[in-house]
Amino acid sequence: MFTGIVEQIGEVKESQTLDKSSTGGNGASLTIAGAASILGDCHLGDSIAINGTCLTVTAFDKDSFKVGVSDETLRKTNLGFLKAGDKVNLERAISGDVRFGGHMVQGHVDTIAEIVERHPDGNSIAFQFKLRDREFINYIVHKGFICVDGTSLTVTGVDYENATFTIMMIAYTQSKVVLPTRKLGDWVNIEVDLTGKLIARQVELQLGSQAENKESMLYKLVSRIVDDKLARKI
Structure with a gap:
């Protein structure tokens, strides 16, 4: 970790x-x-x-x-x-006594992203990235965590339709990591926040389980909606 x-x-x-x-x-x-x-x-x-x-x-x-x-x-x-x-x-890898200054990163890269835009914003640099595998945009949220080439960063914007997201890098961080040396068209490693993937998986499992259980609230709700729609057509 x-x-x-x-x-x-x-x-x-x-x-x-x-x-x-x-x-x-x-x-x-x-x-x-x-x-x-x-x-x-x-x-x-x-x-x-x-x-x-x-x-x-x-x-x-x-x-x-x-x-x-x-x-x-x-x-x-x-x-x-x-x-x-x-x-x-x-x-x-972290030791037992490390201060957790960033966020929980597995080191298991999900995909890569292309740098499609970069521009100065005061003494910071704003970057925009486009995911190669667009399905991972579903785990990226505004003000959430993202790991770019091993650097813990905060998401400042997300475009779900185009599978792009933006971050802002302050002057101090610019001197400590390699991202500021990257140019447009370069590819960077992306690891989305593990928490989002865990929540999504749990929601999928719960919905699947309830959809198969005739006594569940979800099954009854969907059945009631379907029955109502069919009744209106008759």
């Missing part, structure tokens, strides 16, 4: 496609340098989020670490676009 508060900006040292014959897939590996500040307590098998994607450390030294990236992760995230020299957001 993560907070969406970026600890360090690292740099891609190497992005390498793995040998399909040895891995059984078309995965990749990433080596990230400039990460000394988060490696002091690192162990093999630890989780570190790269641009909001939870990955497992397979090797490390004082300044850099290596992770494997699966086919599924490449399909869901922007990690496959990374090349040597690119900057990335880094965050270690």
